[in-house]
Amino acid sequence: MAGTAKINIGGKDLDLPILKGTLGPDVVDIRKFYAETDAFTYDPGFTSTASCESKITFIDGDKGVLLHRGYPIEQLAEQSTFLEVCYLLLHGELPSAAAYATFEHTITNHTMLHDQFDRFFQGFRRDAHPMAIMVGAVGALSAFYHDSTDINSPEQRMISAHRMIAKMPTIAARAFKYSRGQPFVYPRNELSFAENFLQMCFSVPAEDWKPNPVLTRAMDRIFILHADHEQNASTSTVRVAGSSGANPFACIAAGIACLWGPAHGGANEECLNMLLEIGSVDKIPEFVQGVKDRRYRLMGFGHRVYKNYDPRAKVMQTTCHEVLKELGHSDDPALKVAMELERIALSDDYFVSRKLYPNVDFYSGITLRALGFPAEMFTVLFALARTVGWIAQWKEMIEDPAFKISRPRQLYTGSPSRDYVPVDKRG
Numbered sequence: 001m002a003g004t005a006k007i008n009i010g011g012k013d014l015d016l017p018i019l020k021g022t023l024g025p026d027v028v029d030i031r032k033f034y035a036e037t038d039a040f041t042y043d044p045g046f047t048s049t050a051s052c053e054s055k056i057t058f059i060d061g062d063k064g065v066l067l068h069r070g071y072p073i074e075q076l077a078e079q080s081t082f083l084e085v086c087y088l089l090l091h092g093e094l095p096s097a098a099a100y101a102t103f104e105h106t107i108t109n110h111t112m113l114h115d116q117f118d119r120f121f122q123g124f125r126r127d128a129h130p131m132a133i134m135v136g137a138v139g140a141l142s143a144f145y146h147d148s149t150d151i152n153s154p155e156q157r158m159i160s161a162h163r164m165i166a167k168m169p170t171i172a173a174r175a176f177k178y179s180r181g182q183p184f185v186y187p188r189n190e191l192s193f194a195e196n197f198l199q200m201c202f203s204v205p206a207e208d209w210k211p212n213p214v215l216t217r218a219m220d221r222i223f224i225l226h227a228d229h230e231q232n233a234s235t236s237t238v239r240v241a242g243s244s245g246a247n248p249f250a251c252i253a254a255g256i257a258c259l260w261g262p263a264h265g266g267a268n269e270e271c272l273n274m275l276l277e278i279g280s281v282d283k284i285p286e287f288v289q290g291v292k293d294r295r296y297r298l299m300g301f302g303h304r305v306y307k308n309y310d311p312r313a314k315v316m317q318t319t320c321h322e323v324l325k326e327l328g329h330s331d332d333p334a335l336k337v338a339m340e341l342e343r344i345a346l347s348d349d350y351f352v353s354r355k356l357y358p359n360v361d362f363y364s365g366i367t368l369r370a371l372g373f374p375a376e377m378f379t380v381l382f383a384l385a386r387t388v389g390w391i392a393q394w395k396e397m398i399e400d401p402a403f404k405i406s407r408p409r410q411l412y413t414g415s416p417s418r419d420y421v422p423v424d425k426r427g
Helices: 033-037 073-079 082-091 097-108 115-121 130-144 154-180 193-202 213-225 233-243 248-259 267-278 281-292 311-326 333-347 349-353 361-371 375-398
Strands: 004-009 012-019 057-060 065-068
Touching: 012 033, 065 073, 065 082, 065 311, 073 213, 073 311, 082 097, 082 154, 082 193, 082 213, 082 375, 097 154, 097 193, 115 130, 115 154, 130 154, 130 248, 130 375, 154 193, 154 248, 154 375, 193 213, 213 311, 213 361, 213 375, 233 248, 233 375, 248 375, 267 281, 267 333, 267 361, 267 375, 281 333, 311 333, 311 361, 333 349, 333 361, 361 375
Parallel strands: none
Antiparallel strands: 004 012, 057 065
């Protein structure tokens, strides 16, 4: 404890404990506030409320810092692999060589889906949005894997974590193939996590498929950049769903449903659409003026948390250039528009004063399109990567001694108590 905060309410003095974390702002502990004052606190969107204690991810939005278990995202994106980051998020430490080999083997051997599960996709219309398929398919996993739904069993919690990390790429690739009318492609155990996903999406039975190291590394880095992001809307949804004791597959399905929103996971699709609508560099001045006049909406800039340059955006920019160069798309008009728009935003006082710096969505849409994914798949890839963060957060919550069901309060402004009036006596 780091002291107390004093508050006077209704003539009563109250001392509230101040808690200090490893990093970040101090937190006023208000758990006994209602019991001792008969009053609630009011915080729409929970923007000033710490809903939990966590050791997984730390963000300093003012400084543009993102740490996973203490490790900067830039170092993980450049030097690590997605599966190593998965291990780190789940277990709290980077694995030894032996532990990593075991973990990689476990994930690789859980990538197959139950044979009957493939029939599940046929229940969707051919033109169904891939995210609609993801919500339904992931929720249905609990109907196929009863042996890992007991949340009170540490062993079953870990088995379900491994299964979802492993099977999410297979489900996502099937959602993609189904929308294309192409046959499903089975995972191959000799391939890496990112290679396996790309081959399940882009290989066809009529010809051999060979992995491209540059594209594989880009895909793996994209997964790392989206692995976890503290207590955002979808993560909070997973925690709230899990607080009721719901099985982990249902909790992750709830997180996917929340991520689908355009203000959350759908932002990169919106950003790409903006760049394509601008079309060329010579139209940027008109667009920028339209943003200032509030006629146009600027996507890919600014963030609810970051008031500085999103550290993930710098890595994504580098990745974007690598992918476009490898594919011979360096003259991509959308990339030219993005670079010029970024240059203006970082020098124009209108944007600088409002701290509207590029975020991770700004370059991810261009990169994913170059890799061959349509816009409707962008959020699916986000969900695939974020699954490990959701699982780690869910697991941490279940194992927290202070764990209890979520029950937010409200400020009621409706009608006061009144008596029912029969329909024939109403005015």
